[in-house]
Amino acid sequence: MSGRNPGIELDLAWISKAQVNQPAVLRRAEQIQTRRTVKKDWQAAWLLRAVTCIDLTTLSGDDTPSNIHRLCYKAKHPIRDDLLQKLKVEDLGITNGAVCVYSARVQDAVQTLKEIGCSIPVASVATGFPAGQTPLKTRLEEVRMAVEDGASEIDIVINRTLALTGQWEALYKEICLFRQACGDAHMKTILGIGELGSLTNVYRASLAAMMAGSDFIKTSTGKESVNATYPVAIVMVRAIREFYWKTGIKVGFKPAGGIRSAKEALVWLSLIKEELGDEWLNAELFRIGASSLLGDIERQIYHHVTGRYAAHHDLPMA
Ligand SMILES: O=C[C@H](O)COP(=O)(O)O
DSSP states (O other): OOOOOOOOOOOHHHHHHOOOOHHHHHHHHHHHHHSOOOOHHHHHHHHHHHHHTEEEEOOOTTOOHHHHHHHHHHHHSOSOHHHHHHTTOGGGOOOOSEEEEOGGGHHHHHHHHHHTTOOOOEEEEESSTTTTOSOHHHHHHHHHHHHHTTOSEEEEEOOHHHHHTTOHHHHHHHHHHHHHHHTTSEEEEEOOGGGSOSHHHHHHHHHHHHHTTOSEEEOOOSOSSSOOOHHHHHHHHHHHHHHHHHHOOOOEEEOBSSOOOHHHHHHHHHHHHHHTOGGGSSTTTBOEEESSSHHHHHHHHHHHHHSSOOOGGGSTTO
């Protein structure tokens, strides 16, 4: 992951004057989705790039050491070896960007990755994920414990109550505390956009999160009724762009929640390319949080290589 965001002093004037032109954002979101997508080898290359940017996620009540083991194995071998050989990319060491789990499962993931000799990072959700409605002390302790257990990336959720009531200073201060608790771990800040009320609030919360030192801003937990949408993404990446122009600090972007098809992954990559540029098109600055996207990407790559669609038994790990 890229260098850390050191954060800046809270600039309340910048936050309060931020406004979003909703009709313009909606038009842009429509336009992005109607782009002609790349084809053939280019498409395979883009899909492989998407694979390297996936935070392969499991966030379920029934997670066990064995499904975490399977997740880690899949993150190390996201695409069948013979398909990579046919594409002549077997030497690129393609893996997912990270595995993402609940804090109670971090040790399982760290241990498994060690056993299978894989150095991809373990990301832990924390701070009372998904609602963030636990006392601050508990939320901070959860971050510290996940780091102690070996997570090198922490996906915190913001306190939506503070954002909805316009308490930007209090929100900034809380995120600064999470930043501190993360120590050397990178921090991704989940805005929970489906619960923020307006696109202007999404922009303001993005700014507050970046000012407080977030290394990434992330759309959603995957547990709200509205998760990663293109209009919201446009608002967030434009906040990232403005923050970069004003401070010289590059913050990453992670859409998450409900992203399931290879076709959507291609749209996400074009959105990043067009709005932020090629510099952002890598796992250092772009991740897709997804529990069931990889299977469809592997199927599309299988089709590209073999000319036929995979039967279930062809891709048993998908
Ligand atoms: O952070 C990642 C999300 O929880 C994944 O959501 P998903 O299960 O809809 O892919």
